[in-house]
Amino acid sequence: MDFDLTEDQRLLTDSVARLLADQYGFEQRKSLLKAPLGWSERLWSQYAELGLLGLPIPEEYGGFGGGPVDVMLLMQAFGRHLVLEPYLASIVLGGTALRLAGSAAQRDELLPALADGTLKLAFAHGERQSRYDLPDVLTTARQDGGGWRLDGAKSVVLHGDCADRLVVSARTAGSRDEAAGISLFLVDAEASGLARRGYALRDGTRAAELSLTGVPAELLGERDAALPVIERVIEAGIAATAAETIGAMEAMQAMTLDYLKTRQQFGRPIGDNQALQHRSAEMMIALEQGRSMAMLAAMSVDAPDAEERARSIAMARVGVGQAGRFVSQNAVQLHGGIGMTDEYAVGHFFRRVMVIEHLFGDTAHHLDRLADQVE
Known part of the structure; x- marks a missing residue:
């Protein structure tokens, strides 16, 4: 197997290395930790300009159509500088959920905004009782007219305090720990009934606890088959x-x-x-x-x-x-x-x-x- 980088991958790693060497020194990072968001919106815009936010997003949605190896190279560079921006939460987790489960209309609407940095997503699946057990979902969804309402709570939602929309898992059928009966939903961060409590993790990155009480939501993907x-x-x-x-x-x-x-x-x-x-x-x-x-x-x-x-x-x-x-x-x-x-x-x-x-x-x-x- 050929492990040599392509010319595009070498250009990617060189440009990211130059940006982070100039903008992400240790003292600069400590200053960002004290900022209201805990990360830099200016740098987020620069990531968008360089195409980093659109790296794994297909070209038809304004991205670069990169693969997992391209993301690997970028994340290695981020790891060398302890980057604080919500790339993992928004692009890797939220973006993957949207690409895999979203309808054509949802992808057309949201993926271009994700690639240009105007939309930030967060993936809300973990719950207090679930630990690492993925089918353990107690948050519920019920139909309300032509839409859905969510009730429950989510824990340690990475960068959930700054996301514009949340990808939330909820049970639409079955009981706790059943593999079937889990669905994904899109929730507006400003939706009624949603409460977010943001906090810093031990390493300074941000997370949030979510409380959902009758929160309006839009189904993302197939009902009962999100696992x-x-x-x-x-x-x-x-x-x-x-x-x-x-x-x-x-x-x-x-x-x-x-x-x-x-x-x-x-x-x-x-x-x-x-x-x-x-x-x-x-x-x-x-x-x-x-x-x-x-x-x-x-x-x-x-x-x-x-x-x-x-x-x-x-x-x-x-x-x-x-x-x-x-x-x-x-x-x-x-x-x-x-x-x-x-x-x-x-x-x-x-x-x-x-x-x-x-x-x-x-x-x-x-x-x-x-x-x-x-x-």
Whole structure:
């Protein structure tokens, strides 16, 4: 298999690298964390101008028709700089749901706005009791004339506090934990009966809790048959965050290596210590192992066989999760006390990787899934 980048992919990575090097230094990011939104609307507009928001959107809707590997390259760059903007929530999660489940009219209306940055989506599926169990949905939908009304609550909706529209899952038939009977709906963020409470996650990125009381909604996709779409959305999120984790690990590895070369103790760099050299080498090995698994995830996102796709994505999630934990923990440890301070970047990378570890199912959850397939 050819792993060389195409000319378009090289241009993409170079342009994104230049933009982020200029606009996303560590101090600049800390300033953005204090902004009202917790991210930059100006940079969001620049992403749109560069075509980044339309990267995975088909050309007929104003996008660039890129594939999962293109998204992987972009998310790696975002991971190296701890980008705060809602790309994962809006383009990867919300956009995937819209592309897979939306009617022709819905795609015609919303995908161009998503590509040019005038529309932001959020994907609201998780609930307090569900943890990582995708069929566990208690939010309900009932027909009201020609439309629908939603009642329930959603938790940890990534960037749900700034979205213009929400893709919300709700049960239209069956009981809790049934695979059948789940549907997806589009909800206007200003709809009556919707309450949003935004907050910052441990890594500074934003999320929201949603309360829905008779909220008017528009059906997205086929009634009672949304679970396969939800699974595809989550798989796309796993692949994207796997790539982001690789970018974060690259940054931590480089920072740690530089620290070992420059930190002096007893008149010599601490990197002269053979034990620390071995630890740094082990970090590099883990990084490269994780990179291979992130590539597996990207190449599996569009695989037609659902069972094989799910197995490959779970394997990638486990491999990247284990590598990310090893590299980030050792990066902090090798930096010593300074690695735990808020003023030093490595701790911020550590927190981002640990938050990603608990998105879309942690390592233990996906190991269980793989073990169930073996039995």
